[in-house]
Amino acid sequence: MKKEKRDLILAFESSCDETSVAVIENGKRILANVVATQINSQKRFGGVVPEVASRHHIEQITICLADAMQRAQITYDDLSAVAVTYGPGLVGALLVGVTAAKAVAFAHHLPLIPVNHMAGHIYAARFAGEIKFPALALLVSGGHTELVYLPKVNCYQIIGETRDDAAGEAYDKVGRVMGIPYPAGKQIDELAHQGKDTFNFPRAMLNEENFDFSFSGLKSAFINTVHHAEQLHQELDQADLAASFQQSVIEVLIGKTAKALKKYFVKQLILAGGVAANTGLRTAFTQTMQQFPQVDFLQAPLNLCGDNAAMIGAAGYVAWKGGQRADLNLNAVPSLEFDWIK
Amino acid sequence: MIILAIDTSNQPLSVALLKDENLLATVTLNNQQKDHSTLLFPVINQLLVQAELKPDQLDRIVIAQGPGSYTGLRIGGTAAKMLAFTLKKELVSVSSLAVLAAPMTSIDSQTVIVPLFDARRQNVFAGVYSYSKGQLVNLVADQHLALTKLVEILAVYSKIIFVGGAAHKFGDFLQKNLPQKDLSWTTGILDYPQAYQLGLLGRKKQPLENIHAYVPAYLRLTQAETQWLAKHQEKLNEPLVEKF
Known part of the structure; x- marks a missing residue:
């Protein structure tokens, strides 16, 4: 052989x-x-x-x-x-x-x-399986949040990106307010699983036609909520705060990605970037992708x-x-x- | 012994190839528009081609260790460290200030040589050197200090020659604050680092035992670390960098 x-x-x-x-x-x-x-x-x-x-x-x-x-x-x-x-x-x-x-x-x-x-x-997703073109990638990290269309190999085209903070950056800033050490993503993810979405933070730009993101409004709403409670000497449930924040991030990421999948007929969706290690995000995406049975879903391995x-x-x-x-x-x-x- | 000498400590970029104490080829660039990252390897390549040498024919890499611009020091330092490591060659590091002092071989032993770099906000990187029996001697260690502090240190010397572009910039200040001294300044090519001089200094030094341990001589902690240390007397009980 x-x-x-x-x-x-x-x-x-x-x-x-x-x-x-x-x-x-x-x-x-x-x-x-x-x-x-x-x-x-x-x-x-x-x-x-x-x-x-x-x-x-x-x-x-x-x-x-x-x-x-x-x-x-x-x-x-x-x-x-x-x-x-x-x-x-x-x-x-x-x-x-x-x-x-x-x-x-x-x-x-x-x-x-x-x-x-x-x-x-x-x-990084290549280590989980073959990449099938055309593909769509959602990249979420500490520095970037973007949707990238891959018509063929070595060709990367942005269709939408964050207009202010990256999703991972929002996690770190919110973490600082909650007293969680940098990098805060993993701990907020864990806390979120113990709480409920009770604060109804905004879902920015979800209903706009484009594929862009914004997380600074969510970050501000979160910080205002915490500071307001501090002034009134109220104790807020940390787990519910984390869950509410994370739910807003996930809904926006999924909403925009689903919209892109309806416009671009791709064979595969790739989820990658540091924030793609978030278990809440991975679970929510796995569920959502059941609505797109014709699209293969490839996630970057957790350790990569x-x-x-x-x-x-x-x-x-x-x-x-x-x-x-x-x-x-x-x-x-x-x-x-x-x-x-x- | 074939030596590659690299100085990227400040705005000028200087690279030289030596065979023992003889110069094979050298280039010194002072291009304000292009940075060391763009220029360094094309220059190294050009010199090797002109000297008809291959990278693995080098025996020793000599790097100007600093002080100087942090980014510049890291570009030259990473290049030198990695070339030495990957080609299994010797690595030698030499003070960037000594490189400026080195050409003053004909200075009498009563005169001290003070090379200096501008470190902004009336601060400099400087050291005090002299030539004794043909050897460059370091009298006051390279350091980051205020100009006012430098003139205090220099008060004990009667004859001083200042070296480097920054020495001209602070000329009036030095003249005014060191009265009744015999002061002079270098001019022309002597104000620029010459990698050939670096190669000569590096030829005589012992190579580093552990190439991995080489880091530039920044001579300053970062502002973030200084502030952190001021607030935290205790040390972190975990290693700063973890490998997996």
């Missing part, structure tokens, strides 16, 4: 507060995915301080590479290409990964593949929802196959985003 040809991608990710290096085989199998997270450091400040993040990245980057190469049991000669996140993200943080990837590509004469971090999040280099390797693999290459002058692009659909 002929052995399948092995194409190995070495991938770097350093766009925010995770330093990660991965080795991916044929775009779908993880040989190594080392992630060094700075959560313990950044929680001192209640959020990510860019200069602190950049300093940790340069401390960790060669250690992560050494571990990844060792776990994957490969040498540089086995590699086909080096993929790297070049945006969006914190510029100082991105530059460490971009420079490191260039050094490895240059040293070993390997092609350098530029990867959009958001394409990476979408391709957060930032990691495995997803960059998966997206980098299809980009590499598609002939995308970067020169040695590749720069970080902190505000990189997909094109809007025409």
Whole structure:
């Protein structure tokens, strides 16, 4: 039997507060995915301080590479290409990964593949199953909330995005008011399961024709409710607060996605991004998708929802196959985003 | 020994290739429009091509460790650290201020050399150096300090030469606050870092034992950490970065 040809991608990710290096085989199998997270450091400040993040990245980057190469049991000669996140993200943080990837590509004469971090999040789902085009992806993270249409491979078109806060950002800000340490998403999710939606927070832009989101109104309504109660010395039920907040977020995300599924006839819906690890969101989506039996539902695996280099390797693999290459002058692009659909 | 020397500490970018103490090729750019991230690897590549060398023929990478611009230090530092690690070569780090002081070989041993970088708001990064028996000696460690503090430190010296663009910027202040001293300033090429000088300094140093441990010499905590430490005397009992 002929052995399948092995194409190995070495991938770097350093766009925010995770330093990660991965080795991916044929775009779908993880040989190594080392992630060094700075959560313990950044929680001192209640959020990510860019200069602190950049300093940790340069401390960790060669250690992560050494571990990844060792776990994957490969040498540089086995590699086909080096993929790297070049945006969006914190510029100082991105530059460490971009420079490191260039050094490895240059040293070993390997092609350098530029990867959009958001394409990476979408391709985290590749580890759960094949991506079927045309597809629609809902990306929900600390920095982004967007609906992306994928007509074919390596083609990403935004159809809607948040006009203010990202969903994950709203979680962190609400968490701060509730005294929950950064990052607050997981704890609010857990609390929400013990409470009920009693506060009826607003569902922003749900009835508008577009596919855009807004979470700053919800955040303000939440903060006002808490502050008002404090002034009256009233005790609010934390679980009900969390449940009410989360229910509003979920309804808006599902409402807009369902609307998009009715307009764009896709074969698959992909749910990805850090907030896609939210169990309330995953359960609600699984139920909603029963109304769309013709659409396959692919969720990024729980352990790959957060930032990691495995997803960059998966997206980098299809980009590499598609002939995308970067020169040695590749720069970080902190505000990189997909094109809007025409 | 083939040496690649990289200085990205400030606005100028300087890269040199040396064979022992001899210069093979060097480039110094001072392009305000393009940043180190865009320029560094194309310049390294160009020098290697011109010297007809391959990356794996390098024996040692020498990096200007700082002080300087944090982002600049990280671009050069990541490049140097990663090249040394991935090619299994030696890594040596040298003070970026020493790089400016290094060309003053003909200065008499009574004169101290003070290279400085602007650190904004009347602060500088500076150190005090001298040449003794052909060796560059560090008399006062590189540090981040107020200009007023710097003149206090310099009061004990009678002959001082200031090096670097920032030295001109603060020229009037230094003259006024160090009266009755024999002060002078470098000009021309000496105001710019030369990676060849960096390579020469790095040639004589011992390579780092643990490449993973290399981080730039920022000489300053971040503001967020300073504020946090002011409020938290106790240390975090968890590691700051966790790997899984």
